[in-house]
Amino acid sequence: xxxxxxxxxxxxxxxCWPSFVSSESASxxxxxxxxxxxxxxxxxxxxxxxxGQSEIVRYLTGGVLIRLNRQTQALExxxxxxxxxxxxxxxxxxxxxxxxxxxxxxxxxxxxxxxxVKALMDPQLxxxxxxxxxxxxxxxxxxxxxxxxxxxxxxxxxxGLERLFDQVAILSAHSPxxxxxxxxxxxxxxxxPGSHVLLRRNSNxxxxxxxxxxxxxxxxxxxxxxxxxxxxxxxxxxxxIHIINSLDADLFDRLQKESPAxxxxxxxxxxxxFVWFNQVPTAAFPDYKKVWFRSTEFRKAISLAINRDxxxxxxxxxxxxxxxxxxxxxxxxxxxxxxxxxxxxxAAALRLLxxxxxxxxxxxxxxxxxxxxxxxxxxxTGNKPREQMVTMIQQDLSQIGIKVNMVTLDFPSLIERITxxxxxxxxxxxxxxxxxxxxxxxxxxxxxAENHQxxxxxxxxxxxxxxxxxxxxxxxxxxxxxxxxxTDWDRVQQIVFEQxxxxxxxNRDAMSAISPAVIGSAPSVLxxxxxxxxxxxxxxxxxxxxAQK
Amino acid sequence: MIKDEKITKLPWNALRRLLFLLCLGIxxxxxxxxxVRFAPGYGVQERELDPRWSAQSIEALRQKQMLQxxxxxxxxxxxxxxxxxxxxxxxxxxxxxxxLLRQRLPATGKSVVRGLGIAWLAAALLASPGLASRGWFxxxxxxxxxxxxxxxxxAVVAMLAVQLRAPVFFAIGVVVFPRLHRYIRSLLVRSYNxxxxxxxxxxxxxxxxxxxxHVLPIAAPPLLALLGVSFTIxxxxxxxxxxxxxxxxxxxxxxxxxxxxxLPLIVNVTLIVSLVMFAANxxxxxxxxxxxxxxx
Numbered sequence: 001x002x003x004x005x006x007x008x009x010x011x012x013x014x015x016c017w018p019s020f021v022s023s024e025s026a027s028x029x030x031x032x033x034x035x036x037x038x039x040x041x042x043x044x045x046x047x048x049x050x051x052g053q054s055e056i057v058r059y060l061t062g063g064v065l066i067r068l069n070r071q072t073q074a075l076e077x078x079x080x081x082x083x084x085x086x087x088x089x090x091x092x093x094x095x096x097x098x099x100x101x102x103x104x105x106x107x108x109x110x111x112x113x114x115x116x117v118k119a120l121m122d123p124q125l126x127x128x129x130x131x132x133x134x135x136x137x138x139x140x141x142x143x144x145x146x147x148x149x150x151x152x153x154x155x156x157x158x159x160g161l162e163r164l165f166d167q168v169a170i171l172s173a174h175s176p177x178x179x180x181x182x183x184x185x186x187x188x189x190x191x192x193p194g195s196h197v198l199l200r201r202n203s204n205x206x207x208x209x210x211x212x213x214x215x216x217x218x219x220x221x222x223x224x225x226x227x228x229x230x231x232x233x234x235x236x237x238x239x240x241i242h243i244i245n246s247l248d249a250d251l252f253d254r255l256q257k258e259s260p261a262x263x264x265x266x267x268x269x270x271x272x273x274f275v276w277f278n279q280v281p282t283a284a285f286p287d288y289k290k291v292w293f294r295s296t297e298f299r300k301a302i303s304l305a306i307n308r309d310x311x312x313x314x315x316x317x318x319x320x321x322x323x324x325x326x327x328x329x330x331x332x333x334x335x336x337x338x339x340x341x342x343x344x345x346x347a348a349a350l351r352l353l354x355x356x357x358x359x360x361x362x363x364x365x366x367x368x369x370x371x372x373x374x375x376x377x378x379x380x381t382g383n384k385p386r387e388q389m390v391t392m393i394q395q396d397l398s399q400i401g402i403k404v405n406m407v408t409l410d411f412p413s414l415i416e417r418i419t420x421x422x423x424x425x426x427x428x429x430x431x432x433x434x435x436x437x438x439x440x441x442x443x444x445x446x447x448x449a450e451n452h453q454x455x456x457x458x459x460x461x462x463x464x465x466x467x468x469x470x471x472x473x474x475x476x477x478x479x480x481x482x483x484x485x486x487t488d489w490d491r492v493q494q495i496v497f498e499q500x501x502x503x504x505x506x507n508r509d510a511m512s513a514i515s516p517a518v519i520g521s522a523p524s525v526l527x528x529x530x531x532x533x534x535x536x537x538x539x540x541x542x543x544x545x546x547a548q549k
Numbered sequence: 550m551i552k553d554e555k556i557t558k559l560p561w562n563a564l565r566r567l568l569f570l571l572c573l574g575i576x577x578x579x580x581x582x583x584x585v586r587f588a589p590g591y592g593v594q595e596r597e598l599d600p601r602w603s604a605q606s607i608e609a610l611r612q613k614q615m616l617q618x619x620x621x622x623x624x625x626x627x628x629x630x631x632x633x634x635x636x637x638x639x640x641x642x643x644x645x646x647x648x649l650l651r652q653r654l655p656a657t658g659k660s661v662v663r664g665l666g667i668a669w670l671a672a673a674l675l676a677s678p679g680l681a682s683r684g685w686f687x688x689x690x691x692x693x694x695x696x697x698x699x700x701x702x703x704a705v706v707a708m709l710a711v712q713l714r715a716p717v718f719f720a721i722g723v724v725v726f727p728r729l730h731r732y733i734r735s736l737l738v739r740s741y742n743x744x745x746x747x748x749x750x751x752x753x754x755x756x757x758x759x760x761x762x763h764v765l766p767i768a769a770p771p772l773l774a775l776l777g778v779s780f781t782i783x784x785x786x787x788x789x790x791x792x793x794x795x796x797x798x799x800x801x802x803x804x805x806x807x808x809x810x811x812l813p814l815i816v817n818v819t820l821i822v823s824l825v826m827f828a829a830n831x832x833x834x835x836x837x838x839x840x841x842x843x844x845x
Contacts, residue, residue, distance in 0.1 A: 040805075042643045050596050126609050128601035193644075193652045194797025226795050231711055412590025412810055419597055431600075443600040450607050451600050 031219030031539060033518070035243035035531070036226035036235075041197060044188055045179045046169035047120050050128050053225075055434075056245075060199055060221060060534055062169020063183020063206070065094055065113065066162055070524035070532035073332055073436060075162055079108070079170060079183060079206070089157030089480030092165075096148045101204040102172045102181040110144040115173035117142050117152055129167045132440060133158055135477060159477045159485060160437035185216040185535040197223040207535055216535040217520075236262075236513055242539070243521075244513040245530045248385065249316040252511040261516045264523040264530070268321045268330045269510035270433035273389065274502040275302075275377065279455040279462070280422040288371050289425060297356035299500040304342060305349035305400050306393055312506050315388045319511055323504035325493045326445075327438055330507065330525045334438050334486065336493040346399045353400065365401030374403040378417065379428040381408035386428055389505065393428075418453060427453070428505075434527050438489055445473050445492065454501045465499050516540070570827045578820035579624060582812055586620050591810045594640075627816060636817045641809035646817045649802060654821065657791065657798035661783045664721025668779065671722070672729035676737055677760070691734070695727035703786045707793035717787070717796040724786040725779055732775060740767040770838075777833025781826045788822075 041053040046062045049055050065080040077083075080094040100108040120130040121140040133140075136156025143151040158164065175181035180188060183206070186199035199221040207215045224241065226232050233251050235241045237258070247255070247263075256263035277293035278285075292298045308322030324342065327335045350360050357368035365373040377393065379386040387408060394404040409417065417424045433440075443449040447461040447470050461467035469492055476488035496502065512530040514521045519538040523529050531537065585591060597607055630637060636646040675691055701709075703724050710720035740746065746763045791800025799818060806814035 040642055042641075050599065123605070126602075126606040128596075128599055128606070131603040131606055132601050134603055192797065193649065194656075194795075194801055225797070228793065228795055231795060234711065410590060410808070411595060412593050412808075413588075414590070415595060415597060416590045416593045420593060431598075441600050443602065443604075449600075450602075450604055451598060 031217075033218050033221045033243070033531075033534075033537060033539065034241040035221075035223060035245065036232050036241060037197065037223045038227055038229075038232075040193065040225060041191075044191075046171070047116070047125060047127050047129060047179075056223070056528060057188065057197060057199070058169050059184075059528060060186050060531075061182045061184040061188060061202075063108075064166055064169055065096075066165045068163060068166040068436070068526070070526040070528075071522055073526070075166070079113075080165075083162060085161055085480065087480065089159075089161065089478070090155070091151060091153040092161055093149065093151045096150065097206055098148050100183065100206045102175055102183055103187040103202045103204055104172075104175050104177050104181040105204065106172045106175040106181055108170070108172075108183060109147040110150040111147075112170055112173045113150045114142040114144050116168065116171045117150075119171065120168060132164050132167070133161075135159070157478050157480055159439040159479070163435075163437050186218075186221055189220070194225055196225060199223065205535070209536065217538040218534070221534065233513075236515070239515070242515040242518050243530045245528055247511040247513055249319045249508070249511065250384070252319060252513075253317050255513055259516075262513050264512050264514055264521075265319055266510040266512070266523040266525045266529060268328055268507040269525050269527075269529075270328045270330055270436070270507075271430060272323050272326070272328060272433070272504055272507050273386070273428065273430040274323070274504045275306075275393070275426055275428045276454045276502045277375075277426045278422060278424055279501075281455075281462075283422045283424075285425055286371075288367060288369060289375065292367060292373065292375075293425075295356050296499055297352045298358075299503065300498075301349040301352040301356075301400070302397065302402075303500050303503045304344070304352065305346050305402075306396050306503070306505065307344040308505055309344065310396075311389055311392055315385050315392065316506065316508055319509040320506040321509075323507045325497050325504055326441065326502065327489070327493060328433070328507040330510075331436050331438075333482075334436065334489055336490040338490070339493060339497050344396075346396075349400050360401050363401055372403070373401065374405070375425040376405040376407055377426045377428055378407045378409055378414060378424045380414050381410050385508075386430070390428055419450070419456070430508075432527075436526070438492075439477055439485075442473055442477065445469050463499075465495050469495055566831060570824060570831065573827055574820050574824040575628075577823040578816045581819040582624075582816040583620060585807065585810055585812060585815050588810060591812075623812070627813075637813035639806070639811055639814045641805065641811040641814070646813055649814070650799075650817060650821060653797060653799045653802045656796065657784075657787050657800060660716075660718040660721055660791070660796070660798060661780070661787050663718035664725060664787075665779060665783050667719065667722030668725035668729055668783070669776075671726050672733050675730055676734035691730070695730040697727075698723060699727035703789045704793055707790040710790070711794055717790055717794050717798070720790045720794065721783050721786050724790070725783050728782055729775065729779055733772070736768045736771055736775075737764060740764045743767060773836045774833050777830040780829040780833070784822065784826055784829075 037053045037056060039051070039053045041057050042051050043049060043054050044057060046058045049058050064078050066083065067076050067078040068074075069076050079100070080096055083092055083094045085092050094113065096108075096110055096113065102108060117140065119125065120127060121133065122130070133154065135154060135158045138155030140155065141153045143153075145151070154161075170183055171179055172181045182188075182202065183204075185202055185205045185207070187202045188197060189200040190196075190198040201216055201219050203214070205215060209215055226235070229248070229251070232241070232244060233247075233255065236244055236255075252263055252265065277299065279290070279293050281290070283290065312318065312320040312322055321329065322341075325336065325339055329335050329337075353360070353365065358373065359366050359368075367373060377390050379390055381387075387406070390404070390406045394406065397404050414427070414429075418427055418429075431444075443451045444453070446452060447455070447458040447466045450456055452458070455462055458466070461470055472488045472492050476485040479485050479488070510523065510525045510529045512523050514523065514530050517540045519540055520533065520536045521530060522533060524532050526532065594610065596602065597610065602610075627637065634647075636650070638645050639649060642649060675695075678687065701723075703720075706720045706723050709715075710717065710723075741764055743763070746759060749759050749763050787798065788800035788803055790796070791798040792804035795801060799822070802814065803818045803822070805811070806818055
């Protein structure tokens with residue numbers, strides 16, 4: 001009897017194994033693109049989007065009036081056929097496409113745009129998309145002279161107004177499905193929390209290809225919720241997913257060796273990594289350290305003593321570029337190319353420190369009071385490139401007698417320290433920039449802003465150069481001339497270069513993995529790198545999606 | 550007379566046990582929530598670093614978080630809401646906790662039950678053969694096999710499951726199996742050595758009949774108790790396995806809640822996990838007592 005039971009058990013296992021496996025490797029239809037979200041989308045309401053996952057869903061489902069072409073970096077007509085901004089920069093007039101319908105069949109008119117703009121600008125909504133449009137106190141006025149024309153007037157000029165509409169997905173004023181009725185290429189057909197989001201082709205999508213064939217080509221997109229990047233790459237190798245939108249340098253290199261056709265490096269992205277010193281007057285560390293951190297010479301010396309080329313070469317395996325300012329060279333219009341490119345020079349760093357009263361004696365750097373120069377650099381735990389960069393900075397600064405201690409913290413603890421308790425000396429972090437127009441960084445550069453990390457929420461600018469940045473920021477924000485704004489931003493970049501409140505380290509490359517089975521991909525440095533043109537992507541005739549194929 | 554007394558006390562005992570369970574569950578939930586509340590980084594959110602937010606929006610965000618600053622008042626508010634069936638809203642996922650639990654609990658439940666099924670079946674089958682003869686090779690190899698599995702941490706088993714494309718319940722089964730196997734084996738061997746079993750063997754009864762009629766009834770009460778313990782082990786193993794395998798269950802939810810310092814979610818997930826575990830243990834305990842009584 002026991003023998004029979006054993007045989008039954010083995011048979012059960014053998015028979016059940018394919019069903020265990022099949023849940024993971026179900027065969028894919030040719031028209032369904034697969035890739036991963038790195039977390040749960042927090043909302044499907046496009047106006048409330050604040051996290052990267054919801055942003056991806058919004059990008060793939062939302063219809064916008066103006067679309068930023070991620071490759072040419074130019075604005076293109078989408079739901080609006082044309083638009084015009086008045087000379088005072090407060091009013092924008094859109095002429096809309098006619099005869100369009102939302103995914104549920106509800107007609108699209110200027111009323112929908114008016115409804116969306118009013119909802120977006122509701123101060124109680126607390127939406128980052130809405131906040132980007134806030135330039136002054138007062139109400140936004142919306143007029144709809146006809147079904148295909150809408151005029152939006154803001155209380156004050158809004159810098160880069162047209163470009164901001166790339167983020168505004170239009171809602172239906174009348175659809176019973178509310179935000180689930182969309183004008184983009186896909187709509188949310190199914191959402192299984194913790195598992196996946198299924199987007200299906202929107203047959204009412206307005207766009208057609210050159211031959212007049214309706215877009216998108218894909219039948220559906222399945223977004224699997226997958227937090228673990230190692231599993232994501234494993235699944236890509238197995239051919240279970242088609243795209244990895246953003247890759248780390250080491251994963252990219254591994255993939256490039258295995259399958260060169262699948263690994264794509266689009267060049268330096270808008271994202272940057274940088275170090276800053278805590279200059280908050282009430283910070284809980286000795287006063288003599290505050291004097292160092294407020295010294296421009298000290299910060300410039302640190303900047304000179306960090307070998308950025310090595311960071312890019314070793315930490316990012318060459319998939320990054322040394323960074324010297326707040327705007328990446330990938331941002332073609334706003335980058336100040338006139339700024340000099342300093343070289344790693346520890347001797348020059350020591351000369352600068354000597355000018356500021358520091359002494360380099362017996363391999364140890366001391367300040368004018370004899371204190372050994374030593375500080376703690378915090379960064380986020382689990383981020384391997386950042387941890388490696390801190391280690392390399394430790395080595396570089398030890399050459400000029402500075403001891404750097406590394407502390408890694410989980411992200412909430414780190415944010416608490418840099419925004420609430422200010423219990424840190426220096427921090428290495430990165431910013432992910434999704435916006436080309438630098439005015440989205442107003443909350444970083446204004447001295448009164450929350451995200452003015454080195455010394456936030458100042459009642460009065462602490463230094464003359466911060467006062468000048470404040471003035472330039474206000475000036476560019478109220479100007480409608482791109483030329484004038486560019487001049488202001490060039491000056492801001494120059495001040496930041498001279499003062500080094502943030503010591504920029506590198507701009508990492510936009511690396512992605514795209515299966516050769518995907519046709520029509522054109523990786524871009526702007527996010528979403530790999531699927532910005534999802535409406536023209538297709539899957540090849542080979543139904544198996546292996547990255548190796 | 551004594552029997553009547555026992556029957557009249559039964560509802561009261563059950564109620565007392567239920568209250569005890571509830572208090573333990575709430576106590577455990579509050580304890581874990583207190584730890585989270587005082588963990589560094591509580592009440593701060595990554596989105597505060599998003600430069601698009603206006604100062605007013607960040608202030609509104611912080612004000613909302615301030616509502617949960619006082620633990621005592623939070624607990625009072627939580628208990629009164631709980632009495633009305635309201636479990637609150639998750640801070641990080643922006644969804645009602647009740648909805649999240651309703652979506653995730655069945656997935657974990659299924660994985661745990663299937664994993665237990667596999668583990669019990671495998672442990673019972675591997676523990677049963679050769680009870681009469683007990684050859685040294687079989688003893689040594691089965692012990693070595695279960696010891697090897699016992700030495701594998703749940704996280705390693707989870708990663709192996711990902712590599713082998715095995716489902717979560719199989720990984721749970723692998724974690725639970727070695728813990729069951731050794732205990733079941735020694736229990737069955739002990740039962741097999743009982744004098745009346747020896748007598749039955751001497752009378753020439755078939756091994757299947759001996760096993761079903763004489764060994765199993767003796768081993769059943771401790772096996773039932775073991776069922777409760779194994780459920781607890783399986784449920785405990787499901788948390789890291791689901792988190793690592795990114796399976797949409799309670800484990801993944803608990804992991805995310807802890808990382809995001811999501812107080813409402815932590816309290817409720819801990820409450821549910823403790824209640825399920827205590828309930829399983831109590832049920833197994835009661836059943837095993839009842840079974841032992843009937844056998845006597």
